[in-house]
Amino acid sequence: MSILEIKGLTHRYDDRDLFVKSDLTVNNGEHIGVVGLNGAGKSTFINIVAGKLVQDEGEIKRQPNLRIGYLDQHATLDKSLTVMEYLRGAFSYLDEINARLEKMYEDMGSADGEKLDKLIEKSSKLQEQLDDANFYDLDSQIKRVANGLGVNKFGYESIIGNLSGGERAKLMLSKLLLEGQDLTLLDEPTNFLDVEHVEWLIKFLNGYKKTFLVISHDTLFLNQVAKTIVSIENGQIRKFSGNYDQYLVQREILNKQYEDDYNRQQAEIKRLQDYIDRNKARAATAGMANSRKKMLDRIEVMAKPIVEHDCEFSFPYLDLNTKDMLITTDLKVGYDHQLIPDVNLHLGSQSKVWIRGTNGVGKTTLVKTLLRKIPMLGGRFLFHPAAKIGYIEQDLNFDNRSATAYNVYQDAFPRASQKEVRSALAKVGLIGELAIKPVGNLSGGEMMRLKLAIMCQTPSNILILDEPTNHLDVKAKRALKQAIQSYDGALILVTHEPDFAEDVCDVIIDIKAK
DSSP: OEEEEEEEEEEEETTEEEEEEEEEEEETTOEEEEEOSTTSSHHHHHHHHHTSSOOSEEEEEEOTTOOEEEOOTTOOOOTTSBHHHHHHGGGHHHHHHHHHHHHHHHHHTTOOHHHHHHHHHHHHHHHHHHHHTTGGGHHHHHHHHHHHTTGGGTOTTOBGGGOOHHHHHHHHHHHHHHHOOSEEEEESTTTTOOHHHHHHHHHHHHTOOSEEEEEOSOHHHHHHHOSEEEEEETTEEEEEESOHHHHHHHHHHHHHHHHHHHHHHHHHHHHHHHHHHHHTTSTTTHHHHHHHHHHHHHOOOOOOOOOOOOOOOOOOBOOOOOSOSEEEEEEEOBSSSBOSSOEEEEEOTTOEEEEEOOTTSSHHHHHHHHTTSSOOSEEEEEEOTTOOEEEEOSSOOOSOTTSBHHHHHHHHOTTOOHHHHHHHHHHTTOOGGGGGSBGGGSOHHHHHHHHHHHHTTSOBSEEEEESTTTTOOHHHHHHHHHHHHHOOSEEEEEOSOHHHHTTTOSEEEEOOOO
Protein backbone atom coordinates (compact mmCIF):
# COMPACT_ATOMS: atom_id res chain seq x y z
CA MET A 1 0.00 0.00 0.00
CA SER A 2 1.42 3.39 -0.99
CA ILE A 3 1.79 6.07 1.69
CA LEU A 4 3.29 8.74 -0.57
CA GLU A 5 2.81 9.54 -4.25
CA ILE A 6 4.80 12.13 -6.17
CA LYS A 7 3.60 13.17 -9.62
CA GLY A 8 5.26 15.59 -12.00
CA LEU A 9 7.73 16.95 -9.44
CA THR A 10 9.69 19.87 -10.86
CA HIS A 11 12.02 22.07 -8.85
CA ARG A 12 14.79 24.52 -9.71
CA TYR A 13 17.64 25.73 -7.53
CA ASP A 14 20.31 28.25 -8.45
CA ASP A 15 19.14 28.34 -12.11
CA ARG A 16 19.45 24.57 -12.35
CA ASP A 17 16.76 21.90 -12.74
CA LEU A 18 17.04 19.42 -9.87
CA PHE A 19 13.92 17.47 -10.85
CA VAL A 20 11.83 17.68 -14.02
CA LYS A 21 8.35 16.11 -14.10
CA SER A 22 9.45 13.21 -11.91
CA ASP A 23 7.19 10.56 -10.39
CA LEU A 24 7.73 8.33 -7.37
CA THR A 25 5.65 6.01 -5.20
CA VAL A 26 6.70 5.11 -1.66
CA ASN A 27 5.04 2.04 -0.16
CA ASN A 28 4.39 1.15 3.45
CA GLY A 29 7.34 -0.61 5.07
CA GLU A 30 9.91 0.22 2.37
CA HIS A 31 13.51 0.81 3.43
CA ILE A 32 14.85 3.29 0.86
CA GLY A 33 18.32 4.73 0.29
CA VAL A 34 18.45 8.08 -1.52
CA VAL A 35 21.57 8.57 -3.65
CA GLY A 36 22.98 11.04 -6.16
CA LEU A 37 26.07 13.11 -6.81
CA ASN A 38 26.77 16.11 -4.58
CA GLY A 39 24.42 18.94 -5.50
CA ALA A 40 21.97 16.62 -7.28
CA GLY A 41 19.17 17.62 -4.91
CA LYS A 42 18.96 14.81 -2.32
CA SER A 43 18.43 17.08 0.70
CA THR A 44 16.05 19.29 -1.31
CA PHE A 45 14.01 16.19 -2.18
CA ILE A 46 13.85 15.11 1.48
CA ASN A 47 12.76 18.61 2.53
CA ILE A 48 9.98 18.59 -0.08
CA VAL A 49 8.75 15.17 1.11
CA ALA A 50 8.83 16.44 4.71
CA GLY A 51 6.73 19.46 3.72
CA LYS A 52 9.45 21.90 4.78
CA LEU A 53 9.97 23.13 1.22
CA VAL A 54 7.35 23.79 -1.45
CA GLN A 55 8.10 22.39 -4.88
CA ASP A 56 7.89 24.59 -7.99
CA GLU A 57 5.52 22.20 -9.77
CA GLY A 58 3.94 18.80 -9.27
CA GLU A 59 1.81 17.07 -6.68
CA ILE A 60 2.82 15.41 -3.41
CA LYS A 61 0.01 13.13 -2.17
CA ARG A 62 0.55 11.91 1.39
CA GLN A 63 -1.64 9.26 3.00
CA PRO A 64 -4.22 10.97 5.27
CA ASN A 65 -2.88 11.52 8.79
CA LEU A 66 0.57 10.33 7.70
CA ARG A 67 3.03 10.97 10.55
CA ILE A 68 6.39 12.09 9.19
CA GLY A 69 9.58 12.26 11.25
CA TYR A 70 12.56 14.23 9.94
CA LEU A 71 16.14 14.30 11.22
CA ASP A 72 17.04 17.97 11.03
CA GLN A 73 20.54 18.31 12.48
CA HIS A 74 20.20 22.11 12.42
CA ALA A 75 17.05 22.20 14.57
CA THR A 76 17.12 24.26 17.76
CA LEU A 77 16.40 22.39 20.99
CA ASP A 78 15.19 23.68 24.34
CA LYS A 79 18.56 24.09 26.06
CA SER A 80 17.03 24.02 29.54
CA LEU A 81 15.73 20.44 29.28
CA THR A 82 17.61 17.42 30.52
CA VAL A 83 18.43 14.65 28.05
CA MET A 84 15.75 12.36 29.54
CA GLU A 85 13.09 15.10 29.53
CA TYR A 86 13.76 15.69 25.84
CA LEU A 87 13.63 11.98 24.97
CA ARG A 88 10.41 11.47 26.93
CA GLY A 89 8.89 14.04 24.56
CA ALA A 90 8.77 11.22 22.00
CA PHE A 91 5.93 9.75 24.08
CA SER A 92 4.04 12.96 24.87
CA TYR A 93 0.91 11.44 23.33
CA LEU A 94 1.02 8.71 26.01
CA ASP A 95 1.33 11.36 28.73
CA GLU A 96 -1.84 12.94 27.32
CA ILE A 97 -3.66 9.59 27.44
CA ASN A 98 -2.48 9.04 31.00
CA ALA A 99 -3.73 12.51 32.03
CA ARG A 100 -7.15 11.73 30.54
CA LEU A 101 -7.18 8.38 32.33
CA GLU A 102 -6.38 9.95 35.70
CA LYS A 103 -9.18 12.49 35.17
CA MET A 104 -11.61 9.62 34.47
CA TYR A 105 -10.58 7.85 37.67
CA GLU A 106 -11.21 11.09 39.52
CA ASP A 107 -14.65 11.47 37.92
CA MET A 108 -15.58 7.90 38.86
CA GLY A 109 -15.65 8.91 42.51
CA SER A 110 -18.78 10.99 41.98
CA ALA A 111 -20.36 9.03 39.10
CA ASP A 112 -22.91 6.23 39.24
CA GLY A 113 -25.16 4.17 37.03
CA GLU A 114 -24.81 4.54 33.28
CA LYS A 115 -22.27 7.37 33.58
CA LEU A 116 -20.02 5.20 35.72
CA ASP A 117 -20.32 2.29 33.28
CA LYS A 118 -19.23 4.54 30.38
CA LEU A 119 -16.28 5.87 32.34
CA ILE A 120 -15.20 2.33 33.21
CA GLU A 121 -15.47 1.27 29.56
CA LYS A 122 -13.50 4.28 28.29
CA SER A 123 -10.87 4.03 30.99
CA SER A 124 -10.41 0.35 30.22
CA LYS A 125 -9.59 1.20 26.57
CA LEU A 126 -7.17 3.94 27.55
CA GLN A 127 -5.49 1.64 30.08
CA GLU A 128 -5.11 -0.97 27.35
CA GLN A 129 -3.40 1.59 25.10
CA LEU A 130 -0.95 2.49 27.85
CA ASP A 131 -0.23 -1.16 28.62
CA ASP A 132 0.32 -1.99 24.93
CA ALA A 133 2.83 0.86 24.72
CA ASN A 134 4.59 -0.22 27.93
CA PHE A 135 3.90 3.23 29.35
CA TYR A 136 5.01 2.27 32.85
CA ASP A 137 8.41 1.18 31.60
CA LEU A 138 9.18 4.10 29.28
CA ASP A 139 12.59 4.89 30.74
CA SER A 140 13.80 1.38 29.92
CA GLN A 141 12.44 1.66 26.37
CA ILE A 142 14.14 5.01 25.91
CA LYS A 143 17.47 3.74 27.20
CA ARG A 144 17.42 0.67 24.94
CA VAL A 145 17.46 2.96 21.91
CA ALA A 146 19.47 5.88 23.28
CA ASN A 147 22.18 3.64 24.77
CA GLY A 148 22.61 2.07 21.34
CA LEU A 149 23.52 5.50 19.97
CA GLY A 150 25.83 6.38 22.85
CA VAL A 151 23.58 8.84 24.70
CA ASN A 152 24.43 7.13 28.02
CA LYS A 153 28.02 8.32 27.59
CA PHE A 154 27.03 11.92 28.24
CA GLY A 155 24.26 11.12 30.73
CA TYR A 156 20.48 11.34 30.95
CA GLU A 157 20.51 14.12 33.54
CA SER A 158 22.79 16.32 31.40
CA ILE A 159 21.39 19.70 30.37
CA ILE A 160 20.98 20.01 26.59
CA GLY A 161 22.59 23.46 26.61
CA ASN A 162 25.86 21.86 27.77
CA LEU A 163 26.03 19.26 24.97
CA SER A 164 28.32 19.39 21.94
CA GLY A 165 26.94 19.46 18.40
CA GLY A 166 27.66 15.75 17.96
CA GLU A 167 25.93 14.86 21.21
CA ARG A 168 22.84 16.88 20.23
CA ALA A 169 22.76 15.05 16.88
CA LYS A 170 22.77 11.66 18.67
CA LEU A 171 20.01 12.90 20.93
CA MET A 172 17.80 14.04 18.04
CA LEU A 173 18.30 10.75 16.19
CA SER A 174 17.41 8.81 19.36
CA LYS A 175 14.15 10.71 19.78
CA LEU A 176 13.25 10.31 16.13
CA LEU A 177 13.71 6.54 16.28
CA LEU A 178 11.70 6.37 19.51
CA GLU A 179 8.80 8.24 17.90
CA GLY A 180 8.44 5.51 15.27
CA GLN A 181 6.65 7.72 12.71
CA ASP A 182 4.90 6.26 9.66
CA LEU A 183 7.61 7.76 7.43
CA THR A 184 11.04 8.59 8.84
CA LEU A 185 13.42 10.80 6.84
CA LEU A 186 17.10 10.50 7.71
CA ASP A 187 19.68 12.88 6.19
CA GLU A 188 23.21 11.57 6.89
CA PRO A 189 22.29 9.87 10.20
CA THR A 190 25.76 8.34 10.68
CA ASN A 191 27.61 11.67 10.59
CA PHE A 192 28.12 11.89 14.35
CA LEU A 193 28.16 8.20 15.22
CA ASP A 194 31.09 6.04 16.28
CA VAL A 195 31.59 2.71 14.52
CA GLU A 196 29.79 0.67 17.22
CA HIS A 197 26.81 3.04 17.11
CA VAL A 198 26.59 2.73 13.31
CA GLU A 199 26.50 -1.05 13.74
CA TRP A 200 23.68 -0.70 16.28
CA LEU A 201 21.75 1.61 13.93
CA ILE A 202 22.08 -0.90 11.09
CA LYS A 203 20.51 -3.62 13.26
CA PHE A 204 17.76 -1.28 14.43
CA LEU A 205 16.81 -0.16 10.91
CA ASN A 206 16.85 -3.72 9.58
CA GLY A 207 14.27 -4.64 12.21
CA TYR A 208 12.18 -1.49 11.63
CA LYS A 209 8.62 -2.27 10.56
CA LYS A 210 7.76 1.14 9.14
CA THR A 211 9.02 3.19 6.20
CA PHE A 212 12.22 5.20 6.04
CA LEU A 213 14.17 7.17 3.47
CA VAL A 214 17.85 7.64 4.23
CA ILE A 215 20.52 9.79 2.57
CA SER A 216 24.02 8.58 3.35
CA HIS A 217 27.50 9.02 1.93
CA ASP A 218 28.44 5.71 3.54
CA THR A 219 27.82 3.13 0.82
CA LEU A 220 28.67 0.26 3.20
CA PHE A 221 25.88 1.49 5.50
CA LEU A 222 23.43 1.88 2.58
CA ASN A 223 24.21 -1.61 1.35
CA GLN A 224 23.18 -3.03 4.71
CA VAL A 225 19.99 -1.04 5.40
CA ALA A 226 18.42 -0.19 2.02
CA LYS A 227 16.29 -2.70 0.17
CA THR A 228 15.35 -0.08 -2.46
CA ILE A 229 17.37 2.78 -3.94
CA VAL A 230 15.98 6.10 -5.16
CA SER A 231 18.45 7.84 -7.46
CA ILE A 232 18.40 11.57 -8.25
CA GLU A 233 20.29 12.18 -11.46
CA ASN A 234 19.89 14.02 -14.77
CA GLY A 235 16.86 15.83 -13.39
CA GLN A 236 15.02 12.57 -12.78
CA ILE A 237 14.01 10.59 -9.68
CA ARG A 238 14.27 6.87 -10.38
CA LYS A 239 13.54 3.87 -8.20
CA PHE A 240 15.56 0.64 -8.19
CA SER A 241 14.97 -2.65 -6.41
CA GLY A 242 17.88 -3.97 -4.37
CA ASN A 243 20.73 -2.56 -2.33
CA TYR A 244 23.37 -0.04 -3.40
CA ASP A 245 25.61 -2.53 -5.22
CA GLN A 246 22.67 -3.89 -7.19
CA TYR A 247 21.60 -0.34 -8.02
CA LEU A 248 25.03 0.47 -9.51
CA VAL A 249 24.71 -2.36 -12.02
CA GLN A 250 21.21 -1.27 -13.10
CA ARG A 251 22.23 2.40 -13.16
CA GLU A 252 25.09 1.85 -15.58
CA ILE A 253 22.75 0.23 -18.08
CA LEU A 254 20.09 2.95 -17.76
CA ASN A 255 22.61 5.79 -17.94
CA LYS A 256 24.01 4.43 -21.19
CA GLN A 257 20.47 4.24 -22.54
CA TYR A 258 19.74 7.82 -21.37
CA GLU A 259 22.94 9.10 -22.98
CA ASP A 260 22.00 7.42 -26.29
CA ASP A 261 18.48 8.90 -26.15
CA TYR A 262 19.90 12.35 -25.36
CA ASN A 263 22.34 12.19 -28.28
CA ARG A 264 19.54 11.11 -30.64
CA GLN A 265 17.34 13.98 -29.45
CA GLN A 266 20.17 16.49 -29.84
CA ALA A 267 20.78 15.25 -33.39
CA GLU A 268 17.07 15.67 -34.18
CA ILE A 269 17.03 19.18 -32.67
CA LYS A 270 20.07 20.12 -34.77
CA ARG A 271 18.50 18.67 -37.93
CA LEU A 272 15.29 20.66 -37.39
CA GLN A 273 17.15 23.86 -36.52
CA ASP A 274 19.41 23.55 -39.58
CA TYR A 275 16.33 23.13 -41.80
CA ILE A 276 14.66 26.16 -40.22
CA ASP A 277 17.78 28.32 -40.61
CA ARG A 278 18.15 27.34 -44.28
CA ASN A 279 14.51 27.80 -45.27
CA LYS A 280 12.86 30.46 -43.09
CA ALA A 281 13.88 33.36 -45.36
CA ARG A 282 12.62 31.85 -48.66
CA ALA A 283 8.98 32.45 -49.41
CA ALA A 284 8.58 29.04 -51.06
CA THR A 285 9.79 27.12 -48.02
CA ALA A 286 8.88 29.50 -45.15
CA GLY A 287 5.71 27.51 -44.42
CA MET A 288 7.60 24.24 -44.05
CA ALA A 289 10.23 25.99 -41.92
CA ASN A 290 7.48 27.34 -39.68
CA SER A 291 6.03 23.81 -39.39
CA ARG A 292 9.45 22.50 -38.34
CA LYS A 293 9.68 25.35 -35.82
CA LYS A 294 6.43 24.20 -34.19
CA MET A 295 7.76 20.65 -34.05
CA LEU A 296 10.95 21.92 -32.43
CA ASP A 297 9.03 23.94 -29.84
CA ARG A 298 7.03 20.87 -28.82
CA ILE A 299 10.13 18.83 -27.98
CA GLU A 300 10.74 18.46 -24.25
CA VAL A 301 14.49 18.83 -24.19
CA MET A 302 16.21 16.21 -22.05
CA ALA A 303 18.68 17.38 -19.42
CA LYS A 304 22.29 16.91 -20.46
CA PRO A 305 23.49 13.64 -18.95
CA ILE A 306 25.98 13.84 -16.11
CA VAL A 307 28.87 11.75 -17.36
CA GLU A 308 31.28 10.22 -14.90
CA HIS A 309 34.44 10.18 -16.97
CA ASP A 310 37.08 7.58 -16.32
CA CYS A 311 40.08 8.90 -14.45
CA GLU A 312 43.52 7.86 -13.32
CA PHE A 313 45.56 9.19 -10.41
CA SER A 314 49.23 8.57 -9.67
CA PHE A 315 51.12 10.38 -6.92
CA PRO A 316 54.86 10.83 -7.58
CA TYR A 317 57.01 9.63 -4.70
CA LEU A 318 60.09 11.44 -3.41
CA ASP A 319 62.29 8.73 -1.92
CA LEU A 320 62.81 8.87 1.86
CA ASN A 321 63.53 5.88 4.06
CA THR A 322 63.13 6.67 7.76
CA LYS A 323 61.55 5.32 10.92
CA ASP A 324 60.76 8.87 12.02
CA MET A 325 58.56 10.47 9.36
CA LEU A 326 56.35 12.08 12.03
CA ILE A 327 56.52 12.01 15.84
CA THR A 328 53.92 13.71 18.04
CA THR A 329 54.34 13.86 21.81
CA ASP A 330 51.38 14.79 24.02
CA LEU A 331 50.13 17.03 21.21
CA LYS A 332 47.19 19.18 22.28
CA VAL A 333 44.93 20.55 19.55
CA GLY A 334 41.97 22.90 19.56
CA TYR A 335 41.12 26.56 19.32
CA ASP A 336 40.14 28.20 22.60
CA HIS A 337 40.20 24.83 24.39
CA GLN A 338 41.57 21.34 23.83
CA LEU A 339 39.18 19.28 21.67
CA ILE A 340 40.63 15.76 21.90
CA PRO A 341 42.94 13.87 24.27
CA ASP A 342 46.71 14.29 23.81
CA VAL A 343 47.90 12.80 20.51
CA ASN A 344 50.94 10.52 20.47
CA LEU A 345 51.93 9.20 17.04
CA HIS A 346 55.03 7.67 15.53
CA LEU A 347 54.96 7.23 11.74
CA GLY A 348 57.60 5.63 9.57
CA SER A 349 58.18 6.40 5.91
CA GLN A 350 55.64 3.75 4.81
CA SER A 351 53.08 4.00 7.64
CA LYS A 352 49.50 4.33 6.44
CA VAL A 353 47.20 5.64 9.15
CA TRP A 354 43.42 5.92 9.14
CA ILE A 355 42.14 8.61 11.50
CA ARG A 356 38.48 8.07 12.24
CA GLY A 357 35.92 9.58 14.57
CA THR A 358 32.57 11.33 14.54
CA ASN A 359 32.03 14.55 12.58
CA GLY A 360 33.03 17.64 14.50
CA VAL A 361 35.18 15.77 17.02
CA GLY A 362 38.45 17.42 15.92
CA LYS A 363 40.01 15.32 13.12
CA THR A 364 40.42 18.28 10.77
CA THR A 365 41.72 20.41 13.64
CA LEU A 366 44.45 17.80 14.21
CA VAL A 367 45.34 17.82 10.51
CA LYS A 368 45.51 21.63 10.36
CA THR A 369 47.69 21.66 13.48
CA LEU A 370 50.14 19.22 11.86
CA LEU A 371 50.23 21.46 8.79
CA ARG A 372 50.84 24.52 11.03
CA LYS A 373 47.68 26.18 9.75
CA ILE A 374 46.56 26.64 13.36
CA PRO A 375 48.81 26.74 16.44
CA MET A 376 49.03 23.77 18.79
CA LEU A 377 47.86 24.24 22.38
CA GLY A 378 50.69 22.18 23.88
CA GLY A 379 53.02 19.23 23.46
CA ARG A 380 55.11 18.97 20.33
CA PHE A 381 55.38 17.33 16.92
CA LEU A 382 58.16 16.94 14.40
CA PHE A 383 58.24 15.86 10.75
CA HIS A 384 61.47 14.49 9.27
CA PRO A 385 63.48 17.42 7.83
CA ALA A 386 63.19 15.91 4.33
CA ALA A 387 59.44 15.29 4.60
CA LYS A 388 57.53 16.61 1.61
CA ILE A 389 53.79 16.75 2.29
CA GLY A 390 51.03 16.35 -0.27
CA TYR A 391 47.77 17.70 1.20
CA ILE A 392 44.12 17.54 0.17
CA GLU A 393 41.68 19.45 2.36
CA GLN A 394 38.01 18.57 2.57
CA ASP A 395 36.85 22.14 1.87
CA LEU A 396 36.81 22.81 -1.86
CA ASN A 397 38.33 26.30 -1.73
CA PHE A 398 39.84 28.09 -4.71
CA ASP A 399 41.40 31.56 -4.63
CA ASN A 400 39.50 32.58 -7.77
CA ARG A 401 36.28 30.67 -8.42
CA SER A 402 35.79 32.43 -11.78
CA ALA A 403 39.08 30.98 -13.08
CA THR A 404 38.75 27.94 -15.31
CA ALA A 405 40.10 24.52 -14.40
CA TYR A 406 42.69 25.09 -17.14
CA ASN A 407 43.76 28.40 -15.54
CA VAL A 408 43.98 26.89 -12.02
CA TYR A 409 46.19 24.06 -13.23
CA GLN A 410 48.37 26.40 -15.30
CA ASP A 411 48.81 28.74 -12.31
CA ALA A 412 50.14 25.76 -10.33
CA PHE A 413 52.53 24.78 -13.15
CA PRO A 414 53.31 27.91 -15.22
CA ARG A 415 55.86 26.15 -17.41
CA ALA A 416 53.40 23.48 -18.59
CA SER A 417 52.45 23.69 -22.26
CA GLN A 418 48.83 23.83 -23.40
CA LYS A 419 49.08 20.18 -24.47
CA GLU A 420 50.51 19.15 -21.09
CA VAL A 421 47.73 21.00 -19.19
CA ARG A 422 45.00 19.47 -21.34
CA SER A 423 46.53 16.02 -21.02
CA ALA A 424 46.81 16.25 -17.22
CA LEU A 425 43.18 17.40 -16.90
CA ALA A 426 41.95 14.73 -19.31
CA LYS A 427 43.74 12.09 -17.24
CA VAL A 428 41.48 12.90 -14.27
CA GLY A 429 38.33 13.15 -16.42
CA LEU A 430 38.21 16.94 -16.91
CA ILE A 431 37.84 16.87 -20.67
CA GLY A 432 36.22 19.12 -23.25
CA GLU A 433 34.20 22.00 -21.84
CA LEU A 434 34.94 20.93 -18.24
CA ALA A 435 38.52 22.13 -18.69
CA ILE A 436 37.40 25.66 -19.59
CA LYS A 437 34.50 25.91 -17.16
CA PRO A 438 34.86 28.29 -14.16
CA VAL A 439 35.75 26.22 -11.10
CA GLY A 440 32.82 27.81 -9.25
CA ASN A 441 30.49 26.09 -11.74
CA LEU A 442 32.07 22.66 -11.45
CA SER A 443 30.48 19.96 -9.33
CA GLY A 444 32.12 19.02 -6.03
CA GLY A 445 33.52 15.86 -7.61
CA GLU A 446 35.00 17.81 -10.54
CA MET A 447 36.63 20.29 -8.13
CA MET A 448 38.21 17.42 -6.19
CA ARG A 449 39.47 15.84 -9.42
CA LEU A 450 41.17 19.16 -10.23
CA LYS A 451 42.88 19.26 -6.83
CA LEU A 452 44.01 15.67 -7.28
CA ALA A 453 45.30 16.44 -10.80
CA ILE A 454 47.62 19.06 -9.28
CA MET A 455 48.74 16.59 -6.61
CA CYS A 456 49.53 14.09 -9.38
CA GLN A 457 52.30 16.45 -10.55
CA THR A 458 53.63 17.28 -7.08
CA PRO A 459 56.28 14.89 -5.66
CA SER A 460 55.82 13.97 -1.98
CA ASN A 461 56.72 11.32 0.56
CA ILE A 462 53.74 11.72 2.90
CA LEU A 463 50.14 12.33 1.90
CA ILE A 464 47.64 13.96 4.26
CA LEU A 465 44.15 13.49 2.84
CA ASP A 466 41.18 14.97 4.73
CA GLU A 467 37.90 13.37 3.55
CA PRO A 468 39.11 13.07 -0.07
CA THR A 469 36.15 10.88 -1.10
CA ASN A 470 33.41 13.27 0.06
CA HIS A 471 32.57 14.49 -3.44
CA LEU A 472 33.87 11.70 -5.63
CA ASP A 473 31.78 9.35 -7.75
CA VAL A 474 32.35 5.60 -7.77
CA LYS A 475 34.88 5.62 -10.63
CA ALA A 476 36.98 8.38 -9.09
CA LYS A 477 36.94 6.70 -5.66
CA ARG A 478 38.16 3.47 -7.19
CA ALA A 479 40.96 5.29 -9.04
CA LEU A 480 41.99 7.20 -5.90
CA LYS A 481 42.09 4.01 -3.86
CA GLN A 482 44.35 2.34 -6.44
CA ALA A 483 46.67 5.37 -6.46
CA ILE A 484 47.01 5.37 -2.67
CA GLN A 485 47.66 1.62 -2.61
CA SER A 486 50.45 2.10 -5.18
CA TYR A 487 52.00 5.04 -3.32
CA ASP A 488 55.29 4.15 -1.60
CA GLY A 489 55.21 6.93 0.99
CA ALA A 490 53.41 7.49 4.29
CA LEU A 491 49.74 8.36 4.56
CA ILE A 492 47.45 10.09 7.02
CA LEU A 493 43.88 9.50 5.84
CA VAL A 494 40.81 11.06 7.42
CA THR A 495 37.66 9.42 6.10
CA HIS A 496 34.20 8.30 7.19
CA GLU A 497 34.17 5.42 4.68
CA PRO A 498 35.39 2.14 6.20
CA ASP A 499 35.27 0.25 2.90
CA PHE A 500 37.68 2.82 1.41
CA ALA A 501 40.12 2.98 4.34
CA GLU A 502 40.30 -0.67 5.39
CA ASP A 503 42.05 -1.79 2.19
CA VAL A 504 44.46 1.14 2.29
CA CYS A 505 45.58 1.64 5.89
CA ASP A 506 47.41 -0.62 8.32
CA VAL A 507 46.94 1.51 11.45
CA ILE A 508 43.65 2.86 12.86
CA ILE A 509 43.50 5.79 15.27
CA ASP A 510 40.12 6.55 16.87
CA ILE A 511 39.68 10.20 17.76
CA LYS A 512 37.34 10.81 20.70
CA ALA A 513 36.19 14.07 22.24
CA LYS A 514 38.13 15.07 25.34
